[in-house]
Each structure stands twice: as structure tokens, then as C-alpha cells.
Amino acid sequence: MDALIAAAGILLVGAITPGPNNLVVMTAGARGGIGNALPALAGIILGTLAMSAVVVLGVGAAFAAEPRLRTAITAAGCLYLAWLGLRLFTAGDAKALAPSPRETRLPSHATGLFFFQFMNPKAWAIVLTVTSGVHSGIGATRIGVLVALIVLIPAVCLALWAWLGSLMTRRLAHTRAEKWFQRAMGALLVVSALLLWFTP
Numbered sequence: 001m002d003a004l005i006a007a008a009g010i011l012l013v014g015a016i017t018p019g020p021n022n023l024v025v026m027t028a029g030a031r032g033g034i035g036n037a038l039p040a041l042a043g044i045i046l047g048t049l050a051m052s053a054v055v056v057l058g059v060g061a062a063f064a065a066e067p068r069l070r071t072a073i074t075a076a077g078c079l080y081l082a083w084l085g086l087r088l089f090t091a092g093d094a095k096a097l098a099p100s101p102r103e104t105r106l107p108s109h110a111t112g113l114f115f116f117q118f119m120n121p122k123a124w125a126i127v128l129t130v131t132s133g134v135h136s137g138i139g140a141t142r143i144g145v146l147v148a149l150i151v152l153i154p155a156v157c158l159a160l161w162a163w164l165g166s167l168m169t170r171r172l173a174h175t176r177a178e179k180w181f182q183r184a185m186g187a188l189l190v191v192s193a194l195l196l197w198f199t200p
Helices: 001-014 018-034 034-065 066-089 109-119 122-136 138-165 177-196
Strands: none
Touching: 001 138, 018 034, 018 109, 018 122, 018 138, 018 177, 034 109, 034 122, 034 138, 066 109, 066 122, 066 177, 109 122, 122 138
């Protein structure tokens, strides 16, 4: 039970604090309200569940046996996040917030965000920590509780971020405000990548 309480705390802190997932759902909420952010939220949750299953089924042991593997994934994820952030920041117009197949922007649909989790260093850190804390002596009941925590806690936290984004919708009606919002999201994504890399 102590391990599950600790897992809940880790999930809460990880999901409520700024990071790539929060910026994605906030941007989606700013584009079209909370309803517009629901596919992004679903992709994030499903991706996190898939990562948790992968870790429990053996990748966690591989990370423990070969720490360089975790370092390599973290480096690749941070570079990817920083690249996305720089593209958003330097786009120079509001088009990154509007659907455009030619623009590089944050993923916003469920499938894209499902796979985005596997390039998200913060998601890996949370999943590895949570699953390691409950892996010993794990049973069906404990797995069920852990799955519920992984679904419910991030869902509530991400919904709050989407709501915050939806509050900005009126302000983003002006092209200039939308452009500066895009630049701010890009800068925050780069900062998130740097913090994830330099945080032990």
C-alpha cells in the first residue's frame, strides 16, 4: 500500500508540473477548448499505459542492467523535444496552431501522442519510477490499482491544463497574440527538454 501511495504522489507531481504533455494539451485547449484536447489526453494516457506494460514486461530490467540505454533514450527524447520547441518558436507566424500538413508542430491527435510518449523523457522517468516502486510482489489487485492511478491522476491534471488553455482562446483570436503564444510554448518546450536532460 505504501508503494501505491508513493506512486500516486509521483504521478501527481509528474502530471501537474509543466512538461511536454502539459504544453500539448494546453495548446490543444487554446485551439478549441477542452473538447479539442480530449484526443490528445487519450493518446497520452494510452501511451503511458503502454510504456508501463513494456517496462513491467522487461524493459525496466534492461535499463537497470544497461544504464547507457536509458541515457540514450533520454538524450534522443530531449533532442526531439528541443527540436519541436525550436520549430514552434521560429515559425514566425500563427500557422503552427492551425492544422497544416506541411507545418512541423506539436502532435495533437491520439495516435501521434501515443507514440510521442516513447520519445518523452519525463514520461519514461515517471513510468520507470512508478513501476519499480510496485513491481516487487505485484499481484492482480495491485496492478489494477496502479492502472487506475496511471489513468485517473494524469487525466485530471491534464484536463486542468487543457482548461487553462481554453481560457486563452479569446486572447488568441488576434493573430499577434496567437503568434506570441506559439513562441512561448516553443520556448517552454526547449526549457523542459533542458531541465529533463540536466535533472538527475
